[in-house]
Amino acid sequence: MEKLKDKKLVSASTEDDITSKNASRIEAKDVKVWYDDFQAIKGIDMVIKPNTVTAFIGPSGCGKSTFLRLFNRMNDYVEGFRMEGKIKIEGNNIYKKKVNVEELRKEIGMVFQKPNPFPKSIFENVAYGLKIQGIKDKKFINERVEKALRQADLWEEVKDNLKKSALALSGGQQQRLCIARTLAVQPSILLMDEPTSALDPISTAKIEELIHNLKEDYTIIIVTHNMQQASRISDYTAFFYLGELIEFDKTRKVFTNPEKKQTENYITGRFG
Numbered sequence: 001m002e003k004l005k006d007k008k009l010v011s012a013s014t015e016d017d018i019t020s021k022n023a024s025r026i027e028a029k030d031v032k033v034w035y036d037d038f039q040a041i042k043g044i045d046m047v048i049k050p051n052t053v054t055a056f057i058g059p060s061g062c063g064k065s066t067f068l069r070l071f072n073r074m075n076d077y078v079e080g081f082r083m084e085g086k087i088k089i090e091g092n093n094i095y096k097k098k099v100n101v102e103e104l105r106k107e108i109g110m111v112f113q114k115p116n117p118f119p120k121s122i123f124e125n126v127a128y129g130l131k132i133q134g135i136k137d138k139k140f141i142n143e144r145v146e147k148a149l150r151q152a153d154l155w156e157e158v159k160d161n162l163k164k165s166a167l168a169l170s171g172g173q174q175q176r177l178c179i180a181r182t183l184a185v186q187p188s189i190l191l192m193d194e195p196t197s198a199l200d201p202i203s204t205a206k207i208e209e210l211i212h213n214l215k216e217d218y219t220i221i222i223v224t225h226n227m228q229q230a231s232r233i234s235d236y237t238a239f240f241y242l243g244e245l246i247e248f249d250k251t252r253k254v255f256t257n258p259e260k261k262q263t264e265n266y267i268t269g270r271f272g
């Protein structure tokens with residue numbers, strides 16, 4: 001796989017095709033995180049295979065979001081943040097000094113809990129990432145926008161109203177728009193931090209179906225508090241507790257025959 005070679009991460013470049021890239025493999029080695037004196041992650045190892053959906057579960061404050069945000073270096077902005085260990089994507093340590101964080105974030109898209117479209121048109125929201133990369137070719141941009149909206153299963157609903165404000169869409173449509181905006185720059189990994197917790201059941205079902213379809217092209221990690229959701233959509237589940245990775249296995253195994261008592265207690269609702 002070519003996409004995450006050092007070359008790509010250290011020098012800005014624009015893609016000139018609209019084909020999908022391959023999903024990436026993620027590897028965490030003895031990862032520890034502190035916020036000032038508080039240790040939020042206590043030595044985690046994990047390998048996430050390409051083209052899989054992995055759910056991060058665990059009670060509030062156990063470190064799921066902190067761990068997720070390591071993969072696109074979002075924690076770098078947090079005051080007092082310090083990390084030890086290695087995060088490798090396609091074999092490249094993404095915390096090396098020479099890594100271009102802007103480039104990294106094109107490869108690793110993120111979708112947040114609350115849909116956060118820009119106060120711009122539907123089209124401009126999806127085209128945004130391409131335009132800030134300096135891409136000017138209108139035909140290319142149009143094709144990418146359509147492709148991303150189709151991948152996010154929103155195209156049929158918005159194709160006649162691309163100039164309409166994104167803020168006029170429903171919450172569920174806005175979240176699919178945010179997914180399209182992320183997909184337009186063709187990442188290889190999609191990080192989702194509770195992407196459906198603000199949505200109604202129908203919109204949630206749509207996003208879940210979408211996640212299922214997207215794993216053909218992406219490696220997906222989703223933080224969720226919803227056990228049914230984790231068991232419905234993920235191939236692997238990681239259970240975190242107090243900054244430690246207690247169990248990480250195939251989802252079916254975690255939910256039907258967990259190795260650890262703590263996991264069982266959590267998934268059966270006995271704590272958290």
Ligand SMILES: Nc1ncnc2c1ncn2[C@@H]1O[C@H](COP(=O)(O)OP(=O)(O)OP(=O)(O)O)[C@@H](O)[C@H]1O
Nearest residue numbers: 035038040058059060061062063064065066067078
């Ligand atoms: N910016 C920060 N500064 C200081 N401590 C933080 C910061 N962000 C998170 N923490 C602490 O790190 C720990 C892990 O937080 P994190 O948000 O990763 O947990 P989480 O499992 O995602 O929780 P939730 O399910 O409630 O979102 C918590 O104790 C939290 O208080």
